[in-house]
Amino acid sequence: MPTYDYVCDNCEHAFEEFQMMSAKPLKKCSECGKMKLRRLIGAGAGVIFKGSGFYETDYRSEGYSKDQKAAKDAKKADKKEAATPKSESKSSDSGKADKPAAKKESTPKKS
Template sequence: MPTYDYQCDACDHEFELFQGINDPVKKKCPECGKLKLRRLFGTGAAVVFKGSGFYETDYRSDSYKKAAEKDKKSQSSKGDSKSDSKPSPKKTESKTESKPASRGKSDKS
């Protein structure tokens, strides 16, 4: 439910009211009791993200980035020595052909 700003035109009393969107606009001022209350247009509330996973934790620290860079470099140097050697050829197994077992009735009449 949103918070609305109200101002009385008679006594200039300003206040905020927490009410539902479908609730009727208040007309009577709680301070002076006159029917000169009007709802003000506000800028709206800011979105506040709370908890882990927002902003601060979305970006990695400098120490993490440096460690990741070191790890990446060490992995690439290990990968270079492996890339020089040729992969060994794979042995293929010979398959014997076999007829699938028939299901159901046999061929005998």
Template sequence: MPTYDYECGACGHEMELFQGINDPVKKKCPECGKLKLKRLFGSGAAIVFKGSGFYQTDYRSEGYKKAAKADKKSTESKSESKSGDSKSKPSGKSKSGD
């Protein structure tokens, strides 16, 4: 649940209130009792990164990268050998119309 900042328009009292998003906005000031309490717009919550660094867990390990690179090379060499066999070799004749 978020924390909201409130300020009274009559007496200037400021307070923070921990309430749910769907809870109704408070209107009565706890100090003066008038219905001049307004919810303020806050800057929002800050992002806190804990641990040794978030980037270290977002990327693959070096071992994984090396294995993926080797796998990619082996699949490329297999596809090149298959495509090289299926190509027809040109005959030595020219089509110049002699």
């Protein structure tokens, strides 16, 4: 329910009244008792949400939230991939670097 501003044209008494929008404007001044009360046109007020839980993302579509979750999951996967070191020797040498070289036994030559 809005708050309306009133002023009396007779005694210049000004006050605010909390009324329903469908209520008729007041006519009688509470100070002087004359029927010279006039409702003023106000600028109005913006809607103010107080308390926790009022975020711009609360009222978005389901598709938006699914897209955001998919984007976050992709970012996490990229970070994991970047964090694990890639060894080029394993892929290019096909495992040769992992195995120690076999030592050849020297056989005595017959003379």
